[in-house]
Amino acid sequence: MENKESTDKNTSLNFLEQIITKDLAEGKHGGRVHTRFPPEPNGYLHIGHAKSICLNFGLASKYKGKCNLRFDDTNPTKEEQEYVDSIKEDVRWLGFDWEDREFYASDYFEQLYEMAVFLIKKGKAYVCEMTGDEIAAGRGTPAIPGRLSPWRDRPVEESLGLFERMRLGEFPNGKKVLRAKIDMASPNMHMRDPVMYRIMHASHHRTGDRWCIYPMYDWAHGQSDYLEKITHSVCTLEFEVHRPLYEWFLDALEITGDRPRQHEFARLNLSYTVMSKRKLLELVKEGYVSGWDDPRMPTISGLRRRGYTPASIRVFSDKVGVAKRENVIDLALLEHCIREDLNRNAPRVMAVLDPVKLVIENYPAGQVEELQAIRNPEKPEEGHRIVPFSRTLYIERSDFMEDPPKKFFRLSPGNEVRLKYAYIIRCESVVKDEEGRIMEIRCTYDPETRSGMGSTRKVKGTLHWVSAGHAVEAEVRLYDRLFSVENPDDVSEGESFKSHLNPDSLQVVKGLLEPSVREAAPGDRFQFERTGYFCVDKDSKPGVPVFNRTASLRDSWARINK
């Protein structure tokens, strides 16, 4: 029974793996598996792209194949070198290696041009002189067939000549296009004589001004796959309707042997998150966030800055799975993945984010003890850190209650708790200001109970603390979900997704931390004891470190309390 289950787990393949396994078994592609990750360099990568990256590179490595990085740079007006650089950085950071296979659709412009000439000669493409509006109008609607272009049956030689002159720059933008001659009555809109080339007098981030005609996605993509000998061209569901066209071009080019096949999977959606580049760009441009790498953004760079690890994102992508049905993944799963990673790997540090002073009346003024605290209980081999202890400390305001309910195990008048790594203390009295706000908690300690002394006394609660005279002040940014509703895209007519922005998604507090964080460098991650996981921000200044909250610890007391 147990054996059966474990075998099941091992043999349980997702649908793409099943396709590949079958292809391999049938001897397709000569036993090769070759995938590609093909971003357009028109923005920053987000967690949805991470899924695609993990999928494509993961499939390749699982089946001992290769995965290319290919920039789909066929629209110079939207693309920039900055994006190319950030994409490369993000893919690398995620832990994937495309080796020497960094390709660009723009590398194939010449070959694509030759292929187009071939199609014209075969009578399968023609130069059309209708305006954009005319083409759109002539295409019809999904239910109504389109009309034939008046240029559809012009002589091959004429199209050939015109196409060459398009390339030479003799015509202004929009004056002519090259269209595939397919079927204006097809129920599939993409088959109604799709545009293959448009005239764009724009300089390209890689080819400069060498070209003024640029291939459309459908024309460039499949052919690029073919030229790179891709076996499995994996893309998202919205390209499903493009597949017949993808096949048509390959057929028209009379490619009969080993050709790429397109397969679609459902893109990732995350609750409390928007994923479209357009919307993310809007948040950036209109200043709702500080930039593409704002720690609240679902971009790879945002998650990185927030403190997510590459491994946690890879694990997430794995747990999310692949299928063809639309999905909305619970943000809690992503959070679970980073907690799991950081709980195991992040060193601990004590921090007080909402401090209240605590004075130990019977502890000698001026005395300082250097206590040993374990760096990471999950990794004892990492040893200890030193934490100074003194008469005046700060504890978390929420760790004290004057009138505690039954199951409150923290500090309250007359009650005892342990200060982590230090002593058992008892609360003797509280000092308040005129408004009744607690200003100071007065305690006594039991000198026999220092950690490691082997005291057998038991208390129900343990508090974390920081020595007032030694604490390091830090800016601590507490992040919460960017949107306050599960599906921000679900808006009523005329409303914007921005109406669902969470006004409390960022709260900045001044925290007090144990002095060991002085050595922390940007990118370092910690678990603040009893609080959550934090990452040192890239903008951190030497004197006052800046921390981003990666995730909070689950507060069971809050759960009991509610």
Place this chain on the structure above:
RNA sequence: UGUCCUGUGGUGUAAUUGGCAACACGUCUGACUCUGGAUCAGAAGAGUCCAGGUUCGACCCCUGGCAGGACAACCA
């Protein structure tokens, strides 16, 4: 009143290709702890969109519905 795709616990993914549904997240109990985190133990929660059919037997096959999504850029 077009074509294509998809419907399995709250969420996501499985089910050896026909043998009465498993795993993960989440939720809820409890135990333990020098963090009430972590860990450990346990529970609730779907009978697989609906209706027929084939079959000894259907999440899986067939028929017909229904629901959701994609597609009408010289974007990708």
